[in-house]
Amino acid sequence: MKHLAYVAMLSFVGTLAASASSATATGEPTIVMADAATFGAAPKPYPADTKMAVLSGDPSKVGARYTVRLKIPDGTRLPAHTHGDSEDVTVISGTLLVGVGSAFDAGKMIALTAGSYASIPSGTPHYAMAKGETVVQVNGVGPASMSLTAP
Numbered sequence: 001m002k003h004l005a006y007v008a009m010l011s012f013v014g015t016l017a018a019s020a021s022s023a024t025a026t027g028e029p030t031i032v033m034a035d036a037a038t039f040g041a042a043p044k045p046y047p048a049d050t051k052m053a054v055l056s057g058d059p060s061k062v063g064a065r066y067t068v069r070l071k072i073p074d075g076t077r078l079p080a081h082t083h084g085d086s087e088d089v090t091v092i093s094g095t096l097l098v099g100v101g102s103a104f105d106a107g108k109m110i111a112l113t114a115g116s117y118a119s120i121p122s123g124t125p126h127y128a129m130a131k132g133e134t135v136v137q138v139n140g141v142g143p144a145s146m147s148l149t150a151p
Contacts, residue, residue, distance in 0.1 A: 030056040039071055045081070045148050049073045055137075059144035067139050072096070072130040080104055080127040083120065084145035087138050091116045094134030100126050102149040125149045 032055045042052035050072050057066030069092065072078070080102050089096075089112075097109040098118065102125040109129065112118060120126055 032056070037069055039069070042070060045146055046070075047072075047076050047078065049076055050078075057142070059140070059142045061142045064142040065139070066142055066144065067137060068144075069135055069137050072128075072134045072136070074130055074132050074134075076130045077104065078128040080125050080149040081146050082123050082125050082149060083140075084122060084147070085140045085142065086122045087120050087140045087144075089118045089120065090137045090139075092135040092137055095131040096134050096136055097129045097131055098126060099128075100124065103127075 037053040037055060039051035039053045041048070042050040046052070050070060053069045053071075055067040055069060058064045059066040059068060072094075074094075091112045091114050093114050095114075096112045096116075097106075098112055099105055099109040101108065104127045106129070109127075111131065
């Protein structure tokens with residue numbers, strides 16, 4: 001089941017990345033204005049109300065640098081999970097509450113406000129929740145993957 005979600009995620013992200021990667025494929029700069037990011041439904045296993053925009057690169061390609069933004073509605077929980085790649089996360093707006101561990105524990109979360117940054121190594125179990133509508137930017141090297149630590 002987790003493998004199918006990963007395959008679906010890569011397929012979706014590859015589709016979103018097609019236009020974003022065209023500039024970097026030719027060696028030209030990629031410039032995305034704040035109001036021009038095109039958000040679509042984030043792939044599973046992200047919660048259904050989470051949106052994603054690929055700003056540059058292709059998260060589905062091995063060794064490809066990528067930048068995506070996630071728009072997470074107020075109160076949305078990202079259950080405990082790991083990623084196959086290391087990710088660098090910057091909070092653009094709102095507040096992202098984060099915790100490290102394989103089970104969601106609100107008492108152990110810290111608040112990352114706009115401008116805050118976190119680097120999460122590959123395989124590190126963590127969880128998060130949005131306080132207010134929250135937008136985060138994630139940079140990594142593909143292929144991007146997300147696996148829930150518990151059903």
